[in-house]
Amino acid sequence: MSEALLELEDVVSGYDELQVLWGVSVAVMPKRLTTLVGANGAGKTTLLRAALGSIRVWSGRVRFEGEDVTRLSAYQKAARGLVLVPEGRQLFNDMTVEENLELGAYTARARPDYAANLERVFTYFPRLKERRKQKAGTFSGGEQQMLAVARGLMASPKVLIIDELSLGLSPLLTQQLFGTLADLKNDGLTLVLVEQNLHLALALSDYAYVLAEGRLHSEGPSREVANDPDVRKAYMGM
Amino acid sequence: MIFDLTASVINGVLVGAIYGLAAIGLTLIFGVMNVINLMHGATIALGMFSLYLLTTAVGLNPYLAIVPVLLGGFVFGVLVYWIAVHRVIGSSDLMTLLATFAVNMIIIGVGTAVWTTSPYNVDVSVPQLAISMHGYTIPGTQIVAAVLAVILATLLYGLLYHTRLGKAIRAVANNRAAAELMGINTRWVLAISFGIGIAVAAGAGVLIATLFPFTILSGANYELKSFVVVVLGGLGDPAGAMLGGIVLGLIEGVTAPFVNVSWTPVIEFTLFVIILVLFPAGLLAFKWGRK
């Protein structure tokens, strides 16, 4: 197995006095799709926030491309190509679609690719091209999710992390977005997914981590995790 | 009588453009970082006294003095941000109010020690541009000051909507956490925005000082007007602030021939309350940079 691109080692973190993560280790392999599974409140979003630098890592380490980036701010990590499509979309609602995409390409490493990335994103989501002068806040939930993913792609990510891709989306649109992810993966993009829709996520992903109450419950190749009776019972309704 | 009113209306619009510019400084800071800047008035007064110093001690042309005042205001604003504001950003609103109020008191205190509270004025006249009508004259200085206010506001608008920095500022105003994820150093954007807000207030102070005599305490009056204007235009909306300023100037101008000036604040604040109650999002009711 090759070296991990993004590595979390024994990460402990939380909010003020509330400890949420109790030592979580995750390795994200290049060009692979890694899935993070867990019940509501298990700490998936918190883990991503800690990895990205939105909240402080209390102890443990975050390594990106072999370098210790634990103490870097979120904007510095973004500048290195560690890109998060956050839970709840977090678009710039009062700004246009085009401005949202421009901001996605804010970093020095993404700027030279702006035109190429824009074209790619418009190919995946033609809807955004039609609506590029519209304010993001006036979009429907599904359109906002497309824009959130598109904005992430504009950053020329080395790792694209998506928190709750399918939340609130129609099955059709979910299918379509997963199709897009499959294309991106085939193009060699490293992906991390937090996903409620385990059927789709595990079908596409290579490796999965199961988080429960701030600790790793289990991990393994996605096929094995998908067949784990615990996981099937708890998250797949089987 | 009719011509009196025309003159008052023109007068009001011209002064209103400067109120608008001053209010933009206040509303920009509020829009970006949710801080109600209580050193706004003191900053306007600093702008006035900077004009006094630059014209008397340095002998600069009063209109050219705007350039160093804007630059100095920016640097001063960034410094104040790092020293007094950054630490309390994101804590309770009371903390940011107190922080900016403390800086306000320091400026007023030092200013009073240096210049006392007696009135100063800067001699400016541009007679070539004056407009006379039926025994009433609109001074050229008012026309120049209003034009400069509109130019500065337009430049700021261009900065916010058509530059990379401006887009970063608006992104931070919209959603700071998301802006950080885009690779934007949001602490610097906050500092720069505060610097711009202070620079604009100081610039407005210069323009006001080309028209009227002033003391170190004069800023308070304009700070209050800025609050009225900002509420008129919708909190956090610079274009609305310019329009709100013109509306306020117009109201002052139109009422001036009929009531004693001491009634002006009464009228303004009655208006303030009415607008707050009836149009809480501002007269234009479109929002800029708010979550």
Ligand SMILES: Nc1ncnc2c1ncn2[C@@H]1O[C@H](COP(=O)(O)OP(=O)(O)OP(=O)(O)O)[C@@H](O)[C@H]1O
């Ligand atoms: N901003 C916050 N401040 C305080 N506590 C928080 C905050 N965000 C999350 N928490 C708490 O941290 C715990 C883990 O939340 P987290 O959002 O990481 O869960 P999750 O696995 O992403 O859940 P979901 O599937 O519902 O998104 C929860 O108990 C939650 O109440």
Ligand SMILES: [Mg+2]
């Ligand atoms: Mg979550």
